[in-house]
Amino acid sequence: MLYLELFTQGLVQGSIYALIAVGLTLVYGLLRILHVAHAGLFTLGGYLGVLITNQTGSLGLALVVSMIVVGVLGMAIYRLCYQPILDKPPYVALIASIGLFIAMEEIYRIVFGPFGISYENPPLQDSLPIAGMYIKSGEAVTAIGALALIGILALLATKTRFGTAWRATVTDPEMAESFGINPVKVRYMNFFIGSALAGAAGVMVALLNNLVEPTMGSVPSYKALAIIVLGGLGDVRGTLIAALALGVVEAFGTIYLGDFLDRDAIAFAFLILVLMIRPQGLFGRA
Amino acid sequence: MTMFEIGAYELTLITTMGIAVTFALSLNLITGFCGQISLGHAAFYGVGAYTSAMLTKAGIPFPLAIIGAAAMASIIGVIVGLASLRVRHDFLAITTMGVGFLFLGIVRTWDFLGAEMGIAGIPGSGLDKSGYAILVIVIAVVVALFSLYVKRSWMGYVFDAIADDEDTARVIGIDVARYKLAAFAMGTALAGVAGALYTHQVRFIDPASFSFVESITVLSMVVIGGIGSVWGVIFAAGVLSVLPQWFQFIDDFKLLVYGALLFAVMRFSPGGVAGMVKALRGDKKNTKKEAAA
Numbered sequence: 001m002l003y004l005e006l007f008t009q010g011l012v013q014g015s016i017y018a019l020i021a022v023g024l025t026l027v028y029g030l031l032r033i034l035h036v037a038h039a040g041l042f043t044l045g046g047y048l049g050v051l052i053t054n055q056t057g058s059l060g061l062a063l064v065v066s067m068i069v070v071g072v073l074g075m076a077i078y079r080l081c082y083q084p085i086l087d088k089p090p091y092v093a094l095i096a097s098i099g100l101f102i103a104m105e106e107i108y109r110i111v112f113g114p115f116g117i118s119y120e121n122p123p124l125q126d127s128l129p130i131a132g133m134y135i136k137s138g139e140a141v142t143a144i145g146a147l148a149l150i151g152i153l154a155l156l157a158t159k160t161r162f163g164t165a166w167r168a169t170v171t172d173p174e175m176a177e178s179f180g181i182n183p184v185k186v187r188y189m190n191f192f193i194g195s196a197l198a199g200a201a202g203v204m205v206a207l208l209n210n211l212v213e214p215t216m217g218s219v220p221s222y223k224a225l226a227i228i229v230l231g232g233l234g235d236v237r238g239t240l241i242a243a244l245a246l247g248v249v250e251a252f253g254t255i256y257l258g259d260f261l262d263r264d265a266i267a268f269a270f271l272i273l274v275l276m277i278r279p280q281g282l283f284g285r286a
Numbered sequence: 287m288t289m290f291e292i293g294a295y296e297l298t299l300i301t302t303m304g305i306a307v308t309f310a311l312s313l314n315l316i317t318g319f320c321g322q323i324s325l326g327h328a329a330f331y332g333v334g335a336y337t338s339a340m341l342t343k344a345g346i347p348f349p350l351a352i353i354g355a356a357a358m359a360s361i362i363g364v365i366v367g368l369a370s371l372r373v374r375h376d377f378l379a380i381t382t383m384g385v386g387f388l389f390l391g392i393v394r395t396w397d398f399l400g401a402e403m404g405i406a407g408i409p410g411s412g413l414d415k416s417g418y419a420i421l422v423i424v425i426a427v428v429v430a431l432f433s434l435y436v437k438r439s440w441m442g443y444v445f446d447a448i449a450d451d452e453d454t455a456r457v458i459g460i461d462v463a464r465y466k467l468a469a470f471a472m473g474t475a476l477a478g479v480a481g482a483l484y485t486h487q488v489r490f491i492d493p494a495s496f497s498f499v500e501s502i503t504v505l506s507m508v509v510i511g512g513i514g515s516v517w518g519v520i521f522a523a524g525v526l527s528v529l530p531q532w533f534q535f536i537d538d539f540k541l542l543v544y545g546a547l548l549f550a551v552m553r554f555s556p557g558g559v560a561g562m563v564k565a566l567r568g569d570k571k572n573t574k575k576e577a578a579a
Contacts, residue, residue, distance in 0.1 A: 099548025106542035265391020268384035
């Protein structure tokens with residue numbers, strides 16, 4: 001039974017990782033940028049989720065509003081931060097992004113205080129008996145919600161005109177442009193969607209922990225980077241599998257390796273190990 | 287009779303500055319000269335710090351402990367370098383970041399290394415405050431001279447070629463792996479020295495001193511100074527290391543300032559301070575030429 005519980009815990013955690021990492025991988029696919037500041041948007045999503053729920057009492061409204069606000073901010077980051085430096089060597093955008101992320105965390109600390117905020121009436125705290133074990137309904141909602149959002153994204157990418165344009169731009173921007181696709185529009189949409197998903201992940205993590213703090217984005221941001229590298233950089237399907245796999249590896253690792261390494265170290269040991277065997281990532285092409 | 291009195295506070299500042307310069311120059315060898323982005327350099331600083339702390343606590347004399355710290359950091363650096371030969375660019379950045387987290391995971395969980403409590407009661411250097419400041423400055427100067435020497439040597443040109451375009455470097459017959467490992471070996475050894483110097487200044491270490499933020503701080507020094515520029519990096523490390531100590535109000539906003547600076551420099555002047563100075567000089571020369579013509 002312990003195995004099943006660990007596995008479920010891993011999947012819940014993994015689905016949150018997936019929600020964050022998909023946005024990152026989309027940005028990488030389009031622009032070849034490791035968008036570290038993405039995790040700053042995730043944190044903002046968490047804050048908005050708690051603040052709006054506390055004000056209005058509606059978690060659903062909080063989720064929608066934070067996804068929109070965070071999405072718009074994501075577009076602003078693209079316009080102000082990345083667009084002007086796209087022609088520079090890749091480390092320039094990477095370091096700018098790290099700088100932006102650190103600054104964002106500090107701004108949250110200054111604006112919302114260093115100790116974090118919680119739900120006044122934390123929603124979804126009851127436990128559901130499922131398959132002989134008890135799962136917090138917050139966890140169930142998180143995992144299902146995350147996978148549903150990613151499912152919607154997959155439909156959007158495969159069934160709509162925008163999705164086709166988007167995939168074409170990721171695969172071959174110049175070819176896409178010559179077919180009349182506006183790559184700038186695609187990038188804005190891409191940042192909006194990816195950031196909105198990160199915002200949703202923020203709301204969900206806030207729900208799971210009943211706490212939002214300025215540095216809550218740090219660990220997921222580095223983990224999400226590890227995940228998109230494992231997934232082969234820019235490969236959405238690879239990213240999803242890597243995210244769920246990492247969640248499960250961590251859940252088991254903390255139980256069986258906890259005396260030697262902490263959770264983050266286990267994740268990165270796994271990353272380094274995989275990269276030594278497959279330098280292009282689990283699912284990347286050589 | 288001395289010209290001006292130097293108090294204990296100034297000596298601490300000078301020591302801090304010297305250690306930061308050594309640490310930043312050590313990363314400049316790897317990232318600046320050889321083009322290998324490292325987001326986990328604090329791990330090697332930490333390896334040096336922990337090694338030296340353990341050695342001196344076991345009764346090994348201070349000078350030997352520093353050499354031991356350099357050797358240990360360099361050995362681990364070469365192992366990481368060997369592993370990193372398989373990955374490049376963004377993959378390398380994330381792998382080195384992983385190395386940083388792996389180091390933190392180890393020092394946080396292993397009781398043998400003090401776990402979260404860290405190591406206290408580390409022996410001092412045997413020198414007084416001014417003696418230690420002089421030692422640190424001498425080491426920083428030696429490291430700076432060494433950096434300048436490497437930059438202008440044959441190896442420096444090879445590093446340059448690798449940083450510029452690895453594949454082309456390989457095509458013209460450069461043994462890329464060998465030189466990359468050399469950069470890792472030298473850079474991590476010097477980071478180990480910086481870590482050891484830090485250990486015996488503060489005489490207490492814990493995992494928090496070697497976190498990801500420290501890796502980013504040292505990377506900001508290299509980047510803000512100007513990637514690959516020895517003078518630029520010395521300047522940036524010197525200023526950024528004492529800024530928070532000089533202005534208490536900056537200390538509260540230290541990370542905000544670092545973050546904003548990193549972002550602003552990359553966004554508006556990716557060459558850093560060195561790049562700005564170069565541009566200004568270039569403008570002057572051009573104006574002179576125009577005036578002459």
